[in-house]
Amino acid sequence: MTSLLAVPITPESSDPDEVNRALDDAGTARSLGADLVEWRLDSLFHGAGDDAGEAAALRLIAESPLPCIATIRSPQEGGHYDGDDDARIALYERLGTADTPPRYIDVEWSTLSRSANLAQKVRLVVEHDSQHRDVATSLICSAHDFAGRPADLLRRLEAMRAEPAAKIIKIAFAARTIRDNLEFFDLLAARDRPTIALGMGEAGLLSRVLAPKFGAFLTFAALNPQSTSAPGQPTVEEMLNRYRFRAINRATKVLGVLGWPVSHSLSPDLHNAGFDAIGFDAVDLPMPIAPEWEAFKATVGELIAHEPLDFIGASVTIPHKGHLVRFARENHWDIDEATARIGAANTLAQGPDGAWMVRNTDALAIAQCLTEAQGRQSLAGESVAILGAGGAARAAAVACADLGAEVRIVNRTIDKAEAMIAELSLPQGIHVHLSTEEDLRSAPPGVVINCTPVGMSTGPAPNDAPLADATLDALSVNTLVFDTVYAPIQTPLIRSAEARSLRTITGDSMFIRQAQVQFGMWAGQPAPAGLFERVLTERLAGSIG
Numbered sequence: 001m002t003s004l005l006a007v008p009i010t011p012e013s014s015d016p017d018e019v020n021r022a023l024d025d026a027g028t029a030r031s032l033g034a035d036l037v038e039w040r041l042d043s044l045f046h047g048a049g050d051d052a053g054e055a056a057a058l059r060l061i062a063e064s065p066l067p068c069i070a071t072i073r074s075p076q077e078g079g080h081y082d083g084d085d086d087a088r089i090a091l092y093e094r095l096g097t098a099d100t101p102p103r104y105i106d107v108e109w110s111t112l113s114r115s116a117n118l119a120q121k122v123r124l125v126v127e128h129d130s131q132h133r134d135v136a137t138s139l140i141c142s143a144h145d146f147a148g149r150p151a152d153l154l155r156r157l158e159a160m161r162a163e164p165a166a167k168i169i170k171i172a173f174a175a176r177t178i179r180d181n182l183e184f185f186d187l188l189a190a191r192d193r194p195t196i197a198l199g200m201g202e203a204g205l206l207s208r209v210l211a212p213k214f215g216a217f218l219t220f221a222a223l224n225p226q227s228t229s230a231p232g233q234p235t236v237e238e239m240l241n242r243y244r245f246r247a248i249n250r251a252t253k254v255l256g257v258l259g260w261p262v263s264h265s266l267s268p269d270l271h272n273a274g275f276d277a278i279g280f281d282a283v284d285l286p287m288p289i290a291p292e293w294e295a296f297k298a299t300v301g302e303l304i305a306h307e308p309l310d311f312i313g314a315s316v317t318i319p320h321k322g323h324l325v326r327f328a329r330e331n332h333w334d335i336d337e338a339t340a341r342i343g344a345a346n347t348l349a350q351g352p353d354g355a356w357m358v359r360n361t362d363a364l365a366i367a368q369c370l371t372e373a374q375g376r377q378s379l380a381g382e383s384v385a386i387l388g389a390g391g392a393a394r395a396a397a398v399a400c401a402d403l404g405a406e407v408r409i410v411n412r413t414i415d416k417a418e419a420m421i422a423e424l425s426l427p428q429g430i431h432v433h434l435s436t437e438e439d440l441r442s443a444p445p446g447v448v449i450n451c452t453p454v455g456m457s458t459g460p461a462p463n464d465a466p467l468a469d470a471t472l473d474a475l476s477v478n479t480l481v482f483d484t485v486y487a488p489i490q491t492p493l494i495r496s497a498e499a500r501s502l503r504t505i506t507g508d509s510m511f512i513r514q515a516q517v518q519f520g521m522w523a524g525q526p527a528p529a530g531l532f533e534r535v536l537t538e539r540l541a542g543s544i545g
């Protein structure tokens with residue numbers, strides 16, 4: 001059985017308009033493709049004997065357009081119910097024994113274990129059904145920890161399994177790292193009954209999306225970003241379209257974007273659309289990994305070692321591109337010569353024999369963009385100014401030097417530029433020099449490549465160009481201005497260059513090319529022509545427009 005997709009809906013009050021709105025939302029969830037609604041009823045009741053609240057809850061369950069879970073969550077486990085446990089369990093009794101009961105009720109293990117009397121009442125609710133009705137109400141016995149992995153997790157799980165009325169067991173805790181997801185997968189593998197195992201927060205996304213791969217009973221997705229019932233919940237749209245939830249199965253291969261931060265990466269949009277188009281059974285997911293080398297090393301090591309995960313590769317971004325090369329060197333993996341000279345890689349993949357290899361597809365993409373725009377395979381005799389001294393600048397410097405250009409580096413922190421130049425290993429006779437913006441005015445380059453985040457919509461200076469107007473004015477009309485920033489495509493630098501009739505290359509061409517090379521390494525065949533361009537344009541229009 002595949003995992004169900006449940007949408008939590010939380011009416012704010014028992015007001016009839018609010019109940020109608022909640023029912024409309026449930027109808028939308030059904031039309032989007034959800035299987036279940038979780039009615040989060042916590043806020044309907046104000047103390048014991050709230051008849052309006054109870055009537056609203058009964059109506060939501062009776063008129064629910066999808067089978068439903070009824071949940072009245074206690075504040076101790078992240079809910080808003082403001083009465084005591086006796087009143088709360090009495091409500092479950094009345095909802096569960098009504099003419100139209102919910103398909104499931106969710107009661108926390110902490111409540112059941114606190115009082116034998118309450119536990120007995122909950123058992124009677126679910127047993128009542130099996131004796132008197134065709135549609136049984138089943139108990140989801142749940143445990144949540146918003147602080148992190150509970151120290152007594154396994155003991156708690158064992159105690160929940162000892163509860164005979166618990167038809168489904170749910171474990172959710174705040175995932176601190178990507179590695180926490182692997183424990184959820186191991187818990188699912190050892191399940192003795194339908195089980196839900198979810199990591200809350202950004203790091204827990206894998207556990208939510210990969211629920212069908214590991215046989216989880218269900219996973220949750222929000223109707224929209226404002227209506228999440230737990231941190232890190234993706235939307236239904238993201239789950240079904242971005243991550244192709246319905247296509248995920250036991251054999252699905254897993255890829256990641258490894259970086260920090262990484263949630264805004266558009267790589268999963270491109271690659272998942274490509275996998276869908278060519279029928280390659282894989283899913284690409286953002287995987288945040290804390291900036292330190294130790295975190296990167298431990299995470300990549302565990303992703304590879306966890307066989308049931310079927311981890312087959314990754315895109316690697318800031319700040320881990322150098323870490324990937326270090327990891328590859330320590331493990332004697334295959335590193336191509338250009339990547340070794342750059343000292344940073346953005347792609348992890350397996351060769352045909354299963355051996356791991358790392359590559360820098362940024363450098364390949366930069367070289368392709370430049371040679372196409374210049375109409376020749378060499379930049380010999382060309383002067384290229386690179387703005388920035390980070391990972392992208394390193395790739396650009398090696399790509400341009402390998403094409404025979406004279407390279408100048410302009411960076412706000414001189415020390416970093418000097419260190420980068422000293423570390424680069426270049427072809428014989430080729431030199432990379434430190435330069436300043438003033439130098440560019442007195443001796444204008446033929447090509448300018450922006451490798452800083454200046455102009456990026458989510459970066460430090462979204463409205464600025466990385467060069468002053470006076471510098472742009474000094475460039476000759478044949479100058480090629482290449483902005484590696486791709487969100488937005490029309491950056492302030494590109495707009496300023498176009499206003500001066502300079503030739504331009506926008507960052508989307510580089511982004512698409514580096515992604516195409518990665519895709520070929522993972523899937524063994526190219527993505528359909530034009531697909532990445534279309535997906536990127538749609539996503540940028542959605543996120544920026």
Ligand code: NAP
Nearest residue numbers: 388389390391392393413416451452453484485507510511
């Ligand atoms: P990085 O390693 O963090 O390096 C960033 C560089 O930009 C550093 O040299 C930094 O200067 C400089 N910088 C940062 N903020 C600045 C500011 N406000 N003013 C002036 N300089 C500033 O980042 P990266 O990996 O090289 O990526 C840089 C950019 O390249 C990204 O933002 C992205 O848009 C673009 N990129 C595009 C693609 C693509 O496929 N199109 C691929 C990779 C990267 P300091 O040395 O002084 O800190």
